[in-house]
Amino acid sequence: MTEVRLFSTCLAEEFFPAVPEAVVRILEGLRLSVRPIRRAFCCGQAAFNEGLREQAIDLARRFVESCEPGTPIVIPSGSCASMVRVFYADLLRDEPALAERAAALRPWIYEFSQFLVGVLKVKYLGARYERAVAYHPSCHLLRELRVTNEPLDLLSAVSGIRLVALPRAEECCGFGGSFSVKFPHISAAILEDKCMQIEQSGADTVTAADCGCLMQIGGGLHRRKSRVETLHLAEILARR
Amino acid sequence: MRSQKPAQRFIVASQAAVADSSLRGKIENATGRHLEQLALTRAAFAPFEAERDAARQIKHDAISRLDELLFELRTRLEKNGCKVFFAATAAQARQYVAGVARAAGVKRVVKGKSMTAEEVGLNAALEGVGAQVFETDLGEFIVQLRGEHPSHILTPAIHLSRQDVGALFHEKLGVPQSDDPQVLTAAARDHLRNVFLSADMGITGVNFAVAETGTLVVVENEGNGRLAHTMPPIYVALMGIEKVIPKLGDLSHFLEVLARTATGQKLTAYTSFISGPRRQDEADGPQEMHVVILDNGRGAMLADPVLREALYCIRCGACLNVCPVYRQIGGHAYASAYPGPIGAVVSPAIFGPPAAHLPFASTLCGACREVCPVRIDIPRLLLHLRWNATQAPEAREWPRPWRRVTRGIARFSRLARHPRLARLTGRILRTLCRPFARNGYLRRMPPPFSGWTRFRDFPTPGGRPHQPGSGPK
Ligand code: SF4
Numbered sequence: 001m002t003e004v005r006l007f008s009t010c011l012a013e014e015f016f017p018a019v020p021e022a023v024v025r026i027l028e029g030l031r032l033s034v035r036p037i038r039r040a041f042c043c044g045q046a047a048f049n050e051g052l053r054e055q056a057i058d059l060a061r062r063f064v065e066s067c068e069p070g071t072p073i074v075i076p077s078g079s080c081a082s083m084v085r086v087f088y089a090d091l092l093r094d095e096p097a098l099a100e101r102a103a104a105l106r107p108w109i110y111e112f113s114q115f116l117v118g119v120l121k122v123k124y125l126g127a128r129y130e131r132a133v134a135y136h137p138s139c140h141l142l143r144e145l146r147v148t149n150e151p152l153d154l155l156s157a158v159s160g161i162r163l164v165a166l167p168r169a170e171e172c173c174g175f176g177g178s179f180s181v182k183f184p185h186i187s188a189a190i191l192e193d194k195c196m197q198i199e200q201s202g203a204d205t206v207t208a209a210d211c212g213c214l215m216q217i218g219g220g221l222h223r224r225k226s227r228v229e230t231l232h233l234a235e236i237l238a239r240r
Numbered sequence: 241m242r243s244q245k246p247a248q249r250f251i252v253a254s255q256a257a258v259a260d261s262s263l264r265g266k267i268e269n270a271t272g273r274h275l276e277q278l279a280l281t282r283a284a285f286a287p288f289e290a291e292r293d294a295a296r297q298i299k300h301d302a303i304s305r306l307d308e309l310l311f312e313l314r315t316r317l318e319k320n321g322c323k324v325f326f327a328a329t330a331a332q333a334r335q336y337v338a339g340v341a342r343a344a345g346v347k348r349v350v351k352g353k354s355m356t357a358e359e360v361g362l363n364a365a366l367e368g369v370g371a372q373v374f375e376t377d378l379g380e381f382i383v384q385l386r387g388e389h390p391s392h393i394l395t396p397a398i399h400l401s402r403q404d405v406g407a408l409f410h411e412k413l414g415v416p417q418s419d420d421p422q423v424l425t426a427a428a429r430d431h432l433r434n435v436f437l438s439a440d441m442g443i444t445g446v447n448f449a450v451a452e453t454g455t456l457v458v459v460e461n462e463g464n465g466r467l468a469h470t471m472p473p474i475y476v477a478l479m480g481i482e483k484v485i486p487k488l489g490d491l492s493h494f495l496e497v498l499a500r501t502a503t504g505q506k507l508t509a510y511t512s513f514i515s516g517p518r519r520q521d522e523a524d525g526p527q528e529m530h531v532v533i534l535d536n537g538r539g540a541m542l543a544d545p546v547l548r549e550a551l552y553c554i555r556c557g558a559c560l561n562v563c564p565v566y567r568q569i570g571g572h573a574y575a576s577a578y579p580g581p582i583g584a585v586v587s588p589a590i591f592g593p594p595a596a597h598l599p600f601a602s603t604l605c606g607a608c609r610e611v612c613p614v615r616i617d618i619p620r621l622l623l624h625l626r627w628n629a630t631q632a633p634e635a636r637e638w639p640r641p642w643r644r645v646t647r648g649i650a651r652f653s654r655l656a657r658h659p660r661l662a663r664l665t666g667r668i669l670r671t672l673c674r675p676f677a678r679n680g681y682l683r684r685m686p687p688p689f690s691g692w693t694r695f696r697d698f699p700t701p702g703g704r705p706h707q708p709g710s711g712p713k
Contacts, residue, residue: 010656014666015699041659046649049604051626055653062657090620143606172564176603178649181691182642183251183601188695189258189568190603219696222681 003033004115005073007063009080010042011211012232019211022238023076023112026125037073039066045083048091049177057095060088064101073108074115076234078141078210081111086144111141112234113209117150123157129239130160134203136194136217138210139172151209151233158236166206167197175216191220198228209233246575246594247638250601253573263399267570270398271561277504278558278611285500294493296614299552302485306542306551309451309484310533316454320516322529327360330536334365337443337476340530342369344474346440350432352458352465353377354445355393355555356478356534358577359590362443374435376464381428385412391571393578394502394557399570432464442468442526446479447554448494449531452487456514456531459498461505466512475526477514481538482551494554497613502556537589546624550585552614559608559618565601574598581608585621593634599625600642644688670702677703 004027008020020036027034044059063084067073075081085106092099116122135155141147155163174180174190181187194217198206206221206228208214218230244252257263282288302309314324327333341349349371351357363373375384379396382405383389390396397405402419410417415427444465448457456477458465469475485491499505518525541547560566560580571579576587576595584602587595599622608618629635630646656662676682681697684690692698 010662013663014669014701015703017702039659041662042653042656044653044656047653049623049626050646050649051600051623051628051630052646052650052653053627053630055650058657059653062659087623090623139603139605139607143610170607172603172605172607174564174603176605178645179600179603181645181688183254183565184691184695185255185258186565186568186601187603189264190564191696215699216696219681219692219698222679222697223695 002031003035003071005067005071006034006036007040007043007067007073007075007080008036009075009077009211011080011215012076013041015215016211016232019076019232019234022232022234023074025238026116026234027074029125030120030122037063037066043075043080043083044091045080045087046177048083048087049179053091056091057098060091060102061095061098064088064098064105067105067108069104069108071108072110072115072119073105074110074112076112076209076232077212078111078138078145078147079212081109081114082140082144085109111145111147111209113150113154114145114147117153123153125154125157125237127157127237127239128159129205129236131205132162132164132203133205133207133236134164134166134198134201135169135233136166136173136198136206136208136213137169138208138213141209142170147209151207154233154237155207158239161236164201164203166201166203168193169197171197173213173216175212177212180216187216188220191216195220195224195226199226203228205229205231205236207231207233207236245637245639247597247642249575250573250597251639253575254569254601257569257573263570264568266399266401267567270395271567274504274558274561278501281500281504281506285496285506288497288500291493291496292613292615295497295554296552298485298490298493299554299614303482303542303548303551306481306484309486310481312451313449313454313484314533316451317516317531320454321519322454322516322531324531324533327532327534327536328539330360330534333360333478333532333534333536334362336532337362337478337530338365338369340474340476341366341371341441344440344528346371346474348435348439349373349441349443350376350436350439350464350468350472351380352442352444352468353380353396353460354443354478355390355577356445356480357443358390360478360534360536362478371441374432374439376432376436376462376468377460378425378428378462378464381432382408385409389572389577391579392557392560393555393580393583394560399572436467436471439468439472441474441476442470442472443476443478444468446477446483447498448491449479449484450486450488450491451484454515455488457491458512458514459495459508459510460512461503461509463510466510469512469514470525473526474528474530475514475517476530476532478532478534480534480536481542482553498554498556501558501611501613537586537592541586541589544624547585547589547621549616550582550589550621552616553582553586554614555582556613558611558613562607562611564603564605564607574601581618581622582616585616585618585625588625588629593632596625596629596632596634597638597642599623599629641688641691648688666701670700673701674703676700
């Protein structure tokens with residue numbers, strides 16, 4: 001049986017444990033053996049974005065030492081996958097040994113939908129979800145990893161689903177990691193626009209492939225007492 | 241208010257901006273229109289992507305041998321009869337231009353659009369030597385009448401509606417109230433016509449300076465810039481060192497992308513080539529021409545291998561229009577001549593510590609990089625500046641909530657080095673939070689997360705947020 005590694009990400013482990021569970025169910029359903037990465041907890045993105053370079057390097061070291069090239073590493077988050085695939089190169093500029101390891105890992109790092117569609121070449125997973133769903137393309141997934149159609153391909157193959165267009169979908173939700181707590185008023189103003197677009201789209205579920213955005217959008221919708229539910233892409237794809 | 245530190249001022253100003261729904265609406269309208277237009281123009285021009293690459297490559301080359309090109313430019317300009325002054329700082333640029341004005345007894349100055357003049361604070365210096373300064377670009381004219389600074393590097397009055405401008409003109413120029421752009425433009429023209437005729441000095445910015453020929457290129461839509469550099473007897477061009485490009489042949493690549501990205505036009509209405517003062521056999525043009533070439537922090541950007549990419553910028557303004565942060569808070573909150581994404585990158589180098597916090601005011605969404613005609617990787621530059629800023633002493637004086645967040649992330653990151661301990665802590669946190677959870681969410685959190693829960697709910701650790709109306713599946 002082919003093996004894959006799963007990096008759950010700190011955000012999902014702590015706040016959205018249903019997400020890695022769903023990913024495992026889906027991957028095991030495709031006859032893969034899933035071995036979670038337990039020796040690393042966080043990719044270092046929060047520290048990196050905050051300008052805490054040393055702390056980020058420490059976490060990057062943890063990460064690159066916890067897995068080997070040769071086995072695909074699946075990450076159910078566009079921004080964490082970008083961190084490892086794109087930003088480690090900058091972060092580890094002055095750490096040649098680590099940078100080399102990170103470079104060797106790079107081709108084995110996949111965001112979840114990228115792995116399903118791009119590597120496994122599957123779209124239909126036998127999921128059923130009978131609701132109107134809007135997809136929010138998260139910024140890092142879209143503009144760092146250039147993953148555009150994969151999540152939509154997967155969603156279109158779900159039985160009973162009605163995909164609705166999200167106006168101005170490619171605009172940021174306003175999360176931005178520490179930005180959301182340092183500039184909460186700006187973050188919330190951006191989010192307000194996003195929530196309005198979601199509500200106007202007629203969706204009753206909004207989905208994305210990034211727990212950061214889901215935290216932001218979910219928290220915003222909940223505060224507005226909206227009826228729209230927030231789910232990670234993997235959670236929809238695991239519904240039967 | 242006065243005693244507030246710049247970072248605190250940014251918070252207060254941006255809070256006021258997001259609370260002003262009419263301001264947000266105006267910016268939303270204007271930027272939205274621009275982006276639609278831009279998409280259309282680009283789609284109609286197949287070689288657009290190739291032209292972007294070409295323009296970027298030329299800038300890359302020019303910036304990597306800037307010394308050499310500036311020397312060539314200077315030699316050429318002097319041969320053409322210009323006086324060239326290299327200003328290391330804003331103060332030197334101000335003193336030089338004010339000195340020229342004082343020596344010639346200048347009473348009236350007409351200015352075309354120049355963000356560089358805004359950067360160095362030229363107007364105040366000229367007024368200090370008894371000259372009256374008239375902004376002649378419509379947007380700049382409007383903000384000058386209001387006693388404000390531009391809120392955008394390309395469209396200075398983007399924060400105002402037609403109605404606002406109509407009311408302003410009615411009040412200040414005594415013209416009948418109107419919100420018809422044509423009527424308003426005509427009113428401004430009328431007002432400025434006499435000024436042009438009687439001005440003794442003209443000042444403009446520069447879009448490109450061609451080293452090979454010593455030609456300054458000024459791109460604009462209103463024709464006021466052209467009047468400013470042809471009518472008055474003295475003309476001063478103000479440019480940053482990064483405006484130099486090697487050859488005249490390079491120019492076309494920039495012109496192909498600049499207007500398309502800046503305004504969604506194929507080409508701007510006026511593209512002026514200025515190569516010196518009036519020659520003996522010429523009937524018009526200025527008798528005296530000065531070119532002020534400004535460093536003011538740019539040399540430091542050049543010396544930084546990552547940051548130097550910021551010098552590729554051709555000030556098209558598009559990154560402001562796509563920026564989710566700029567679109568919510570507008571330009572004034574940045575308190576810099578250069579707001580928005582590129583402003584957050586260059587302001588710390590140009591204005592120093594008072595702007596050091598700006599790189600943090602971004603979600604790093606990357607929309608700016610996608611739209612940038614020369615593909616500047618703005619998020620990467622912002623991240624680079626964040627590393628520098630956290631090391632700098634002024635970070636210790638930033639608002640307490642920010643320092644708490646930074647400390648919190650540092651602590652979390654140290655904990656996360658020990659996955660088992662981190663997971664155990666996570667479990668403890670879940671137990672602690674559970675009693676406060678409502679429906680999978682927390683309504684209030686202690687600092688540093690209190691900012692979050694001021695505006696939205698926070699997911700309960702370990703809990704699957706379950707929302708009203710979702711029902712069992
Ligand atoms: S950074 Fe790029 S998009 Fe922004 S103003 Fe400069 S050239 Fe235009």
